[in-house]
Amino acid sequence: MTMKENFGRKLLQVYGRTLTPVLLPLPKYGLLNMNLLVPLLISWLNGRISFMREHENDPDLQLLLENSRKRGEQRAKDINLDTYDYAALADTIEPLSLWRIRMEYQGLIDPDTDYIIEPHELKEFPKAQHTFRxxxxxxxMEGRLDEPETRLVEDFQGLPKSSDVLxxxxxxxALPISCFRPALxxxxxxxxxxxxxxxxxxxxLSSLPSSKFTWEIESAEMAEHxxxxxxxxxxxxxxxHKADGERHKEEGNIAFRKGDRKGAIAxxxxxxxxxxxxxxxxxxxEDKKAVMKLMAMTIANRSAAAxxxxxxQDIELAINDGKKAILANPHYAKGYARxxxxxxxxGELSEAQEALAQALRLPELENEVGLVDMFIDLQTDGKGLPENDEEFEAFIKRLLEEDKESVxxxxxxxxxxxxxxxxREV
Structure with missing residues (x-):
């Protein structure tokens, strides 16, 4: 099976329908069914990206997206938006066709990691900016706007200016995503x-063909509705989505209890x-915070599985997930424990102790028995606090006076x- 045929089969498995062929020439792979690209791009831009998440390293998918990106870049070079003949698009106007332009706040986003940052985390992520989409x-395809497709999407750091909106x-x-043609x-x-x-x-907007095209900005009443x-x-x-997440989380817990690392991580x-x-x-x-807590628990569980x-055994994943769990919920004790x-x-004893110390410095976690037990266990090499007075005094002196790192x-x-x-409560 060739690369393009194999990828087409995968897409049909995902979308479950046969598409009318529209063939697009690609320099390296000959003719590619363009209609296979359309639902993929639309689904991506609407957030339904499960397939790509699961196949992000698939060379077929990478090829398809790379060619789409190149076509988009070339189109942008070929079209001058200042001199474009928008009036010539009058013939593309279909009766009763409706577009809606909207803006959504995406949160504080760190450009280096793409993490959504909470205000209290700004010290750790000073580059984070308020982002709007x-x-x-x-x-x-069924003509419904309650479950729309996206003709174009763009993110802005800070509120977009009038010139940005225009x-x-x-x-x-004139330059929508590549599965759409220029139109009004x-x-x-x-x-x-x-x-x-x-x-x-x-x-x-008022310069566009007024006999076929109209526009308006919603009233406050319509916006509320x-x-x-x-x-x-x-x-x-x-x-x-929350219910599905909880179901998969429980599946992971079952696999973890069986010692099935691969199944639990998946x-x-x-x-x-x-x-x-x-x-x-x-x-x-409050709903977003609730699901963030669930994410912290799940990330911590994946760390334990790894x-x-x-x-x-995947130590790198375990460490990264431990850090992510703490970011998702800084007051979740198991994140620090993982x-x-x-x-x-x-074999990183110092880093392990520092992870627990980071938690125990927080007033919300300073009395967490499990964290305290783990911390003492690491400080005493698993032996617990010395019962002998002389040994205990030597231990405390080293811990609080002599060992600079520990102090x-x-x-x-x-x-x-x-x-x-x-x-000395042992």
Missing amino acids: ICVDVPN LFIKKAI PSMLIITHQFEPHRAVLAPF MGQIQYAKASHFYGQ AYTQSLRRFEDAHCQKVLE VLPGEG LAKAHHAN ERVKNINGLWRKRITE
């Missing part, structure tokens, strides 16, 4: 968020993808650990 929704609209018309709708709806940009947008509809939809998908990974999908929905902040002894265990399994590590730790070494 503008999308153009168009009816899907340029985006021009791109949506009969009606362009722009959400109420863009009202401050009206003065800049109006001259261009649409917001209610979108929230109801987001809540539905949030619940669906299930936890699926769980995280569903939780990510849930977190992306525009729901209440460090299971035997062939295939990170410490991974470092210890890698620095424990100086801000209070709570149960401090009580244990003070009162």
Whole structure:
């Protein structure tokens, strides 16, 4: 089976339908069915990217996306948006066709890691910026706008300026993603968020063929109504993705208890993808926090699975997941415990102790019995606090006075650990 045939078969497995062939010449691989690319790109831009997540290293997929990227770059070079003849697109206008331009806040995003950063994490990620996404929704293949396809999407660091919005609209018309052709709708709806940009947008939009094309910015009342509809939809998908994530998480737990590392990691990974999908929905902040806690638990569980002894042990994944679990929920004790265990399994005693010390410095975790027990276990090489008075005094002196690294590590730790070494509660 050739590369293009094999990839076509995979796509049909995902989308479950036969597509009318539209052949596209590729220099290296001959003719490629272009309609195989269309649902892939649309699904990607709408967030339904499970297939690509699972096949991100597939050379067929990489080839397809790379060629799509190159075509997009070439189109951008060939088209001058300032001199483009937008009026010539009048013949592309279909009666009752509707586009809707909207903007969504994506959160504080670190450009180096693409992590969504909480405000209290800004010291660790100083480059993080408020990020906004503008999308153009168009009816899907069934003509429905309640589950739209995306004609164009673009992210902006900071609120986009009027000139940015105008340029985006021009791109949506003349330079959409490669599965769409340059076109105009009969009606362009722009959400109420863009009202401050009206003065800049109006001259261009009013210059388009007025006999077939109209546009308007939503009123505040319409924006509120649409917001209610979108929230109801987001809540539905949030619940669906969250439930799927919890189901996969339990599958991972079952595999972990059986010692099935590969199965556990696969299930936890699926769980995280569903939780990510849930977190992306525009729901209440408390709902987002709830799913972030579930993500922290699942990442920590995957770390524990990765460090299971035997062939295939993945210490690097275990360490990275321990760190990610802490980022997802800084007050989740098991995140620190998983990170410490991974470092210890890698022979990194100092790093393991520091992971636990980091947790015990937090007032919320300073009395966590499990963390304190692990910390003392590492400090005493698994022997526990000395029962002999002379040995105990020597241990404390080394810990709090002589060993500079240890002195620095424990100086801000209070709570149960401090009580244990003070009162010798073994």
